[in-house]
Amino acid sequence: MRYEAVFMLPALIVSLIYNGDDRNSFIYTMLILILFGTLLANIKPSDSKFRSKEGFVAVALSWVTLSLFGALPFYFSGYFNSYIDCVFEAASGFTTTGASILEAVEPLPKGILFWRSFTHWIGGMGVLVFMLALMPNLKASAVNLLKAESPGPSPSKIVPKIRETAKIMYIIYFFMTVAHIILLVLTGMPLYDSLIHAFGSAGTGGFSSRNISVGAYNNPAAEIIIGVFMLLFGINFTLYFYLLKKNFKGFFLDEELLIYIGLVTASVIAITVQIFNIYGDFFTSLRHAFFQVSSVVTTTGYSSVDFNTWPTLSKAILVMLMFTGCCAGSTGGGIKMIRILILFKGIKSEIYKVIHPKIVNTIKVNKIKADEEIVNKVFMFFFVYFAILGMSVLIVSLDGKDLITTVTAVIATLSNIGPGLEIVGPMGNFSSFSNLSKIILTFCMIAGRLEFYPVLLLFAPSIWRKGAF
DSSP, X not given: OHHHHHHTHHHHHHHHHTTOTTHHHHHHHHHHHHHHHHHHHTOOOSOOOOOHHHHHHHHHHHHHHHHHHHTHHHHXXXXXXXXXXXXXXXXHHHTTOOOOOOSOSXXXXXXXXXXXXXXXXXXXXXXXXXXXXXXXXXXXXXHHHHHHHSOSSOOOOSSSSHHHHHHHHHHHHHHHHHHHHHHHHHTTOOHHHHHHHHHHHHTTOOOOSSTTGGGGGOOHHHXXXXXXXXXXXXXXXXHHHHXXXXXXXXXXTOHHHHHHHHHHHHHHHHHHHHHHHHHSOHHHHHHHHHHHHHHHHTTOOOOSSOGGGSOHHHHHHHHHHHHHXXXXXXXXXXXXXXXXXXHHHHHHHHHHHHHSTTOOOOOEETXXXXXXXXXXXXXXXXXXXXXXXXXXXXXHGGGOOOHHHHHHHHHHHHTTOOOOSGGGSTTOOXXXXXXXXXXXXXXXXXXXXXXXXXXXXTXXXXXXXXXXX
């Protein structure tokens, strides 16, 4: 909570620079955070051991707390209809979902818009990973926090000390963001808008300062730069460390990266051919196809055009990409390419076992044997993903909206994408949903960002029994 108060300083400075009427919203929230954070910090636990389950529970509660208190500037500003709307918007920001209940964002004060997008940048690499980079070495505590917060099947240390790993990740993240901002400014985009959209690209979040997103600028150069950087931030950050260490083979021969690039390329080509009749120009069609594929596969959610008007096949490809997501260890959401890869290799292995019962067939990723435990976890992840998807769709369907809107709204929040189709399309929003649906969709955003288990653990009765920890 005290770190979150510090996170709000840049937004407060922006509010003061633009002389906005939202400055008190940040001041009040920061005082509340510092007060309660200090009171809680003075409570000393009887058991200081920090095991795996403590790590999972701490991460889940931290993200819920961040969202609940991160919503206060929105609430105090008076620009939102209810506190539930504010929590939805804050959770969408921190989880880098980019789904919004706002019908128009341009009337918002500059400070509020900045905070809304800055939450993407904080949440993209992981709030607690950022804290680990700043805090003293927490030893086992740090490992357990990283396991619970980092996306993908196997978060790994890239240097022996976990704190140094966190630092390296954020240094790469920071300099890529700065490079992105500079390039956007060079295209003629104003500095403030460049910051907003760079935060969204870096965190693969998608909150924009314009009602119709990136398409409002009608700036092909900016669209291309944002599209490229969205894809770059969708790559496993461990691979960038390989580049720094000049391990080019480890980077370019990574199986997950190759599948990621291959799927993006195939999707762009297929959609370009499909939408050529709409735009009548190959390069315009290619630009929009590239941008939207980059945006959806990385679960960013920016839009250059209203892809709701595209042919059914193009929309079907985008929905498929909503499920897959990008690479593990990136700032993106979704199921992740590595899980898709392991799933298909697992299916292939089972087919071979039926044909050749005595064959010993191991599953390998990057020529390294994948433990049976990892394979089982991947299959279990798919079951949990679709179980939560199904239950959430049933509850949200009580609102009586059409099936495409209902299903894609849940997919868009569970995979941390942002826009879906129809009412929640790129030119739409989530404002028309009931409070119950907004709560369910907020749960989906946080559960999807933490990949379910930390959040589901909070619902286990045994966790809360005396002596459970």
